[in-house]
Amino acid sequence: MVAFVVPVATVLATSVTEPPGGLSHYARFVGSPDLVRIFVRTVGMAAVATAIALVVGYPLTYFVTSGQGRPGKMVMAVVAGSLFVSLIVRSYAWLAILGRGGLVGWVGSRLGGDTSDLALAPTKLASLVGILQYAIPMMMLALYDVVRRVDRTLMHAAESLGAGPVRRFLRVYWPQTVPGVTAGSALVFVSVLGYYIIPSILGGPQNMMLGELIAVKMQTTLEYGLASALSSGLLVVGTVSYLLVRRASGGGR
């Protein structure tokens, strides 16, 4: 508890005590269109990544846990195993695949397209792809245990009582997985908010996320006050979104 509270308190304190003090750093943050734009981009990327990770991860987790035997286990092993490969190596691999003269452009030109000059990286899209490769496994790991425990006999019971497939899913299956969805979404959203190596390699400085800017301000330009104010902004977004999701899902009662 202390290990968690003390650093957060320090960051919050720094954001108001670093000269010129008060709310000046927050004022500069909010008053700078550049900073606001980077902030909005960061929150947007996190939201989009969370949504896609859920849409892709949910059915995959269902498949993995629905007694598919070997294929299911293999999918889970590949997904979980991919987390063991270094973030930097993975990002550079994507750069080689998506970048100019990379695999995608090469395959495209072999298929007769004019794609030899295609540069999908560094772009915002490449950055999203790199982030999703992290976000989807995280989402699946969070969902896995919850989805696995869903009592499937209830689905048969609902069917025998005349519920159609859509209704069975929405009224019987989905509610049982909500805790996993909440935990997974919160986990993915909050961690993507803080990503900076992946966007730095695959998005380039033009698609910088806030984490990278905070690092620059801490290490290179030494603006501790502003860096703390930016961090506090992320903290607020993360906390508020978590509370909202919890509330919406009926948790915390």
Next chain:
Amino acid sequence: MMQREPVDRGRAVLARTLSRREFLGRVVVGAAAVPFLAACERRAPSPERTPGAVVPPELAGIDFITIANWGGTTNDAMVEAWARPFTERTGIEVRTAQIDYGKWVQQIRSGNIEWNWADVEDTWVVGHGDLLDPISPEEVNLNPADLVDPNTLLPKAIPEYLWCYAIGYRTDSELEHPRTWVDFFDVKRFPGRRSIYNWPVAMVEIALLGDGVPFDQLYPLDLDRAFSKIDSIRDHLVFWNTGAELQQQLVSGAADFVAGWDNRVNLLRRAGQPVAVDYNENIRQVDYFVLPKGDPKQPATIEFFKVALEPDRQADFCFRSGGLGPVTTSGFQAVEETWKPFVSSNPDNVAVSVGAVNAEWWGSRLDQITTKWYEFVGA
């Protein structure tokens, strides 16, 4: 001494993979650019003193010094040309780290000096004199009359090497390369992807030159005008963050033209890559030997500077680094004739230079403009 091919890890990887010209080989090239992310602290030569070497008494008790530099191939050159002979003579180990101005400022201000010297630019030196202790040419056995440019001597800084930003390009491309900064920013007449340094110094200058401002009217720099010029070619622009990344972009084809450090491109060329530097309108800068204020290891650092300033050490570093220019005339003369065309400070290259970055102007403004720059680039 010059006939020996310098061993250079990044370079060897580049040469090996690209000769195969396989797209997947570029993964390895990418990996060569990784060190910039892992602020790598590598151990340089192990301390083995040459038998019979006399170690001055003020160096007693100093086991190692740490130097911060610009990484990649320049780090390798510095280790081989300067650190190794220094260690052989003094028995003092040299450790290296990736430079970051902010970190060094913090170290000196807090009194916890980790880097006994950092390879700093003229623009940084001018604005940070309060963090430095004085150093004189006599202390490092430098005869000021031997300097290529006597104006490079500063009260608290001894010139280390002379370098420049120039246009690098691929020689196997169908695209004609821009030869002036106006052309560099003219994406219609010179189509192709450009890469510029993610750092304001010199990049603001080239943007203004590209917008038609004559060099003698550059200062005071009009930042807004420079930023909007850069914005005007954003779709044709990528950025490089380290010298290794610059090399990777040019080799992989991620960029057709770079506004970059000439020496990094020269090294690629020497490794057999189809790239070259066009020195026309190059912009010059100077890097410096300086002493962080109150550092107890200063005697060892000064000894390191002495070694590095010897003519044959200057020449050796010049070759290994790909052309970072000797600061002394005797050093330049010691460079092998065949390599002289690739030296930033070669009079022929200086003659076609558009001028030198005005370090005086940048000095006190560097930190503030850097802040603006990163926000501008990121937005």
